[in-house]
Amino acid sequence: MLPEFELLMPRTLPEALEMLAGRAPDGMPIAGGTNVIPDLRGGRYRPACLVNVAGLPELSGIRQEDGMLVIGGGVTIAEVLEDPLVARYAPVLREAARSLASPLVRNRATVAGNLANASPAADMAPPLLVLDAEVELASREGTRRVPLKDFFLGVRRTVRQPHELITAIRIPLPPAHSRARFFKVALRKADAIAVVNSAVRVDLGDNGSCQTARIALGAVAPTPIRAWEAERALEGHPLTPETIAQAARLAAEATRTIDDIRGSAAYRRHVTEVLVRRALEGIGVGIME
Amino acid sequence: MQPKLITLTINGRTHQVALKPNVTLLHALRDMGYTDVKNGCEKGDCGACAVLLNGRAVNSCLVLAWQADGAEITTAAGLGTVDRPHPIQEALADSGGVQCGFCIPGIVVSAKALLDRNPHPTEEEIREAISGNLCRCTGYALIVEGIRRIIASKNQ
Numbered sequence: 001m002l003p004e005f006e007l008l009m010p011r012t013l014p015e016a017l018e019m020l021a022g023r024a025p026d027g028m029p030i031a032g033g034t035n036v037i038p039d040l041r042g043g044r045y046r047p048a049c050l051v052n053v054a055g056l057p058e059l060s061g062i063r064q065e066d067g068m069l070v071i072g073g074g075v076t077i078a079e080v081l082e083d084p085l086v087a088r089y090a091p092v093l094r095e096a097a098r099s100l101a102s103p104l105v106r107n108r109a110t111v112a113g114n115l116a117n118a119s120p121a122a123d124m125a126p127p128l129l130v131l132d133a134e135v136e137l138a139s140r141e142g143t144r145r146v147p148l149k150d151f152f153l154g155v156r157r158t159v160r161q162p163h164e165l166i167t168a169i170r171i172p173l174p175p176a177h178s179r180a181r182f183f184k185v186a187l188r189k190a191d192a193i194a195v196v197n198s199a200v201r202v203d204l205g206d207n208g209s210c211q212t213a214r215i216a217l218g219a220v221a222p223t224p225i226r227a228w229e230a231e232r233a234l235e236g237h238p239l240t241p242e243t244i245a246q247a248a249r250l251a252a253e254a255t256r257t258i259d260d261i262r263g264s265a266a267y268r269r270h271v272t273e274v275l276v277r278r279a280l281e282g283i284g285v286g287i288m289e
Numbered sequence: 290m291q292p293k294l295i296t297l298t299i300n301g302r303t304h305q306v307a308l309k310p311n312v313t314l315l316h317a318l319r320d321m322g323y324t325d326v327k328n329g330c331e332k333g334d335c336g337a338c339a340v341l342l343n344g345r346a347v348n349s350c351l352v353l354a355w356q357a358d359g360a361e362i363t364t365a366a367g368l369g370t371v372d373r374p375h376p377i378q379e380a381l382a383d384s385g386g387v388q389c390g391f392c393i394p395g396i397v398v399s400a401k402a403l404l405d406r407n408p409h410p411t412e413e414e415i416r417e418a419i420s421g422n423l424c425r426c427t428g429y430a431l432i433v434e435g436i437r438r439i440i441a442s443k444n445q
Contacts, residue, residue, distance in 0.1 A: 004290045007310030007355055033351045037313065038332040050310075054356055078345070102421025103399065104336050107345040108352065190420030191334065 002040050006049040013058035013138070017165060019051050021140040025162035029053045031074060032108035034101070035117040059112075059167060062086060069171040073136075077106040077114070077124075089173050092180035092199055096127040099184045102191040112166035115151065118158045118223065119193075125152070125224035126199035127182050128169060129216035136168040137161075145170065152223035178203040180214075181279040185271050187262060194219045195263040196271045198251075200279035202239065210234045215247070215276060220255035220268050227251040230276065239284035248277035295358040299323060300367030314340070314352040318364065325366040325394045329423075336422035339395035340364050346402035348421070365394035368401055376439050377401055384435035388426035395422045400436050409440060 008027070010016035020027050028047040030036045031054045039045060053059065059074030062083045069089050071080070080086050080097045087094055100106060100114070100123040114124040115135060125148070134145045137160055148169075151158050160166065174180075180201035186192035197218040205211035213234035215227040230250035237243045257268035292307040299318065308317055315338045318326045329337035331350045338349045341363040349362075369375030374382070377400045378393075387393050396419055403410055403418035410418065415436050416429070424432060 002311040004311055034333055037351050052356055103418055104339055104346055104348045104421035105333050107347050
């Protein structure tokens with residue numbers, strides 16, 4: 001049995017924002033419930049009030065708008081997997097979606113919820129970080145956009161205020177010569193939390209060198225992180241076995257891993273290096289002489 | 290924490306039921322007699338409580354009953370019964386994919402959701418479709434075999 005709480009059932013976004021504002025800081029949004037309900041049952045938190053945001057019409061759908069791919073705050077992981085715009089413009093997000101939990105969870109869990117929950121191992125975070133995604137936060141007072149790289153503050157902590165709701169995730173459409181890969185190591189192939197997850201993106205310049213590099217890592221620090229030094233080591237250089245090895249080493253150095261039930265700190269560091277190297281090698285296939 | 294009257298259409302039958310906000314769809318269904326929906330882990334890991342919610346397979350333990358107000362729900366027993374089994378149920382029984390049986394209602398629901406969207410899945414796609422359903426008896430081989438038989442017989 002779940003602990004007692006009040007459950008508010010708004011029918012529109014303005015109504016939901018009004019309720020969140022009225023009940024802050026005790027109100028908590030619930031959409032797919034795939035994190036909230038286990039956490040309520042496990043006693044991780046005891047909100048006095050939940051505000052159901054699943055099914056709000058304003059949060060549905062994935063669309064292309066002004067050079068951006070806009071994923072509504074209510075979009076589920078399953079919808080990401082089925083969407084042709086995501087397949088075309090953000091296949092790295094699709095790869096990650098396919099690795100998240102199981103089909104049963106993916107039919108309920110939302111992209112926004114995966115970010116709001118702020119698990120260090122959130123599978124949506126690394127691909128969205130390398131895609132330079134922004135989180136759109138709405139409240140009764142208005143809307144603001146926060147780059148995802150500035151969104152996470154710590155384990156299960158973000159810049160979202162209790163009266164704010166994630167209404168969209170906005171991704172600038174990557175250039176045609178952009179390539180990205182996602183890799184995840186977990187204790188099983190499916191229905192498992194990452195030991196390490198990683199997304200790597202390289203935009204190639206005309207001369208075949210890396211114009212832009214993005215490396216994001218999950219489950220290796222209190223929040224999903226960017227490996228800034230590794231990115232800088234690649235930018236302006238071609239992908240060669242040497243530059244790849246150096247970037248992978250720098251990515252491993254960017255981690256602040258811990259020992260836990262899923263793996264040791266040393267194993268996570270090692271896996272980080274391997275995953276980043278494999279991703280860069282995969283991206284470099286056909287480019288490297 | 291007041292109960293509210295909600296409407297659930299379960300296996301084609303419409304019910305009005307007064308429920309408190311902290312009741313999950315899983316408990317609502319079982320309390321209403323739909324005990325083919327099994328209570329396993331209650332945290333979305335095992336899939337024993339899977340049902341079709343407006344055509345999508347979900348863990349009913351992770352849905353608040355109020356969130357399902359107005360929805361159509363199908364449980365394994367809504368697909369077929371002992372007397373009139375659904376081809377998926379028949380194939381799982383015939384293949385030896387049913388041992389203790391606890392996971393089977395959830396497996397049936399996941400298999401139905403798969404075949405509704407993809408009538409000719411590969412073995413990889415079958416395994417992915419049931420990856421949220423834990424079976425501790427069979428090692429999955431005969432369950433996958435059962436689902437493959439349905440595809441082979443094209444009798445969905």
